[in-house]
Amino acid sequence: MGENRVQAYFEGKYVPLEEAKISILTHAFLYGTACFGGVRAYWNQEKGQLFGFRFEDHYRRLLNAAKLLRMNLKYSNEDLRNITVELLRKANYRENVYLRPVAYKSSQGIGVKLHGLEDDFTMAVIPFGKYIDNNGLRVTISGWRRLDDNMLPSRGKINGGYVNASLAKSDAVENGYDEAIFLTANGHVAEGSAENLFIVRKGQLITPPSTDDVLEGITRDSLMVLARDMGIEVVERSIDRTELYLCDEMFLCGTAAQVSPVIEVDHRIVGDGKIGPIADKLQQAFNDVLLGKNDKYKHWLTPIF
Numbered sequence: 001m002g003e004n005r006v007q008a009y010f011e012g013k014y015v016p017l018e019e020a021k022i023s024i025l026t027h028a029f030l031y032g033t034a035c036f037g038g039v040r041a042y043w044n045q046e047k048g049q050l051f052g053f054r055f056e057d058h059y060r061r062l063l064n065a066a067k068l069l070r071m072n073l074k075y076s077n078e079d080l081r082n083i084t085v086e087l088l089r090k091a092n093y094r095e096n097v098y099l100r101p102v103a104y105k106s107s108q109g110i111g112v113k114l115h116g117l118e119d120d121f122t123m124a125v126i127p128f129g130k131y132i133d134n135n136g137l138r139v140t141i142s143g144w145r146r147l148d149d150n151m152l153p154s155r156g157k158i159n160g161g162y163v164n165a166s167l168a169k170s171d172a173v174e175n176g177y178d179e180a181i182f183l184t185a186n187g188h189v190a191e192g193s194a195e196n197l198f199i200v201r202k203g204q205l206i207t208p209p210s211t212d213d214v215l216e217g218i219t220r221d222s223l224m225v226l227a228r229d230m231g232i233e234v235v236e237r238s239i240d241r242t243e244l245y246l247c248d249e250m251f252l253c254g255t256a257a258q259v260s261p262v263i264e265v266d267h268r269i270v271g272d273g274k275i276g277p278i279a280d281k282l283q284q285a286f287n288d289v290l291l292g293k294n295d296k297y298k299h300w301l302t303p304i305f
Contacts, residue, residue, distance in 0.1 A: 006090040009083050009123045014090050017124060027105035027117055032160025034104035035065035038255040040128065041088055041304060042290045043095045050088065050097075051292050052302035053255075054218050055081045059101070061216060065156025066103040071119040073103055081302070083123065088304045091125050098128035098256065102159075128256075136263035136275060137178040137252065139192070141241060142168040146182035146190040146213045154190075154213045162194070169193035179252065181244065181265070184213050189239040195257045196220040199239060200249035200278050209236045219253045219286075222300070226285050229296075232278060249276030259283040 010020035028034035037059070041052040059080040066073055075083070084099060091097070106120035144167050147154055152161045172180035172193070181197065182190040189208055191197045196217040198207045205227050210216050224234045244250060248271050250262040259282055261275040270276075275283075289297045 005092075006087070007125050009087050009121075011120065011122070014087060017126075020122060020124065022104075022106070023108050025108040025110075027107050027109065027111075028102075028159065030110070031105075031112060032158070032163070033069060033114065033117075034102055034159040035062060035069060035071075036103075036157050036159060037062045037099070037101045038157070039084065039099040039101060040255050040290075041097050041099070043093070043097075044291045044293075047292065048094075049292065050093070050304040051290065052084065052088065052304055053290055054222070054300045055084055055302050057218050057221075058255075061156060061218070062101060062103060065158055066119070068153055068156055069103075069105070069158065070114040071103055071105070073119055073121055075121055080121070085302065085304060087123060087125055093125070093127060095127050096129065097125050099123060099125045104159075136261055136273075138176075138264040139179045139181050139252075139262050140172050140175065140177045140266050141244075142172060142180040142182055142193075144168045144171070144180075144182070146184050148185050149211075149213055155210055155216045157215065165193040179262075182213075183241060187241065188212050189241060189244060190214050192252045192254075192257075195252035195254040195260065197239075198223070198251050198253065198279075199243060199247040200276060201243065201247050204233045204235050205278060206235045206237060206239060206243075208239055212238055215254075217254060219255055219258065222289070223253055223259070223282055223286065226282060226289070226297075227278075230281065230285070244270075247271070249279050251276075251279040251282075259286055 004016045006014045007017040008020035039058045059077045101123040105117045107117040147164050168180035180193050184190050191214045244265045245268045250270050252260045261279045288294045
């Protein structure tokens with residue numbers, strides 16, 4: 001990485017990352033009153049091109065989360081997409097990258113509230129490889145329950161809510177697992193600490209509905225589209241805990257995690273203990289889409305250069 005490389009958009013300017021700083025009295029820092037996105041762009045070495053993935057959908061979700069936090073951002077979806085493209089061009093990475101756009105309460109001061117505060121938007125870009133191991137995860141059901149929609153909604157990526165995820169993830173990892181699986185307050189399966197969840201039973205690809213306190217994931221939606229186009233039956237319904245122990249396949253997914261197969265749940269082997277055929281097929285198909293190798297889904301991509 002070159003010295004003083006532009007890696008951030010902050011207070012209306014493109015700046016080196018070290019110049020993008022907030023005060024320790026910023027409301028979002030003090031109270032978690034912010035929402036973020038996880039956005040990626042992928043480098044196709046053969047074509048010499050960088051492709052951004054589903055920018056419009058990511059920013060639609062971000063703006064919806066901002067609405068939940070009573071933010072009045074001066075940026076439209078198109079504005080945010082244009083800023084993203086310009087930032088990527090200025091950063092000039094020739095490798096896979098991760099973007100972290102954040103809408104936040106930028107006022108400084110003490111006081112728990114959402115109204116009467118200033119709002120702003122910032123974004124950083126960094127090189128990014130694997131988030132978690134894609135060769136088969138060992139997971140556990142967390143003792144921490146997923147936040148309920150009437151506590152703090154999970155359908156948007158609201159910063160303060162990720163304390164819930166951090167509690168679960170650290171407990172899981174420090175107890176020898178790779179990831180934690182949340183249950184909802186009523187005992188249904190929700191998702192991982194920062195990934196949506198799918199299982200396969202009797203040939204059906206099953207995922208919890210958005211009403212079971214899960215993130216309305218962009219990767220989740222993409223995989224459902226790909227699966228249906230492959231002729232795989234996709235079902236959105238509540239999943240019981242014991243179904244994880246009896247399913248034929250299981251995998252987690254997300255912008256960072258992509259498609260991450262699970263081979264063991266609470267010391268119970270999933271399927272035959274290897275990456276299942278549906279997960280493998282979706283993983284390969286999704287990678288082809290991200291690298292611009294499947295023209296059918298090119299409308300999801302934004303060529304950067």
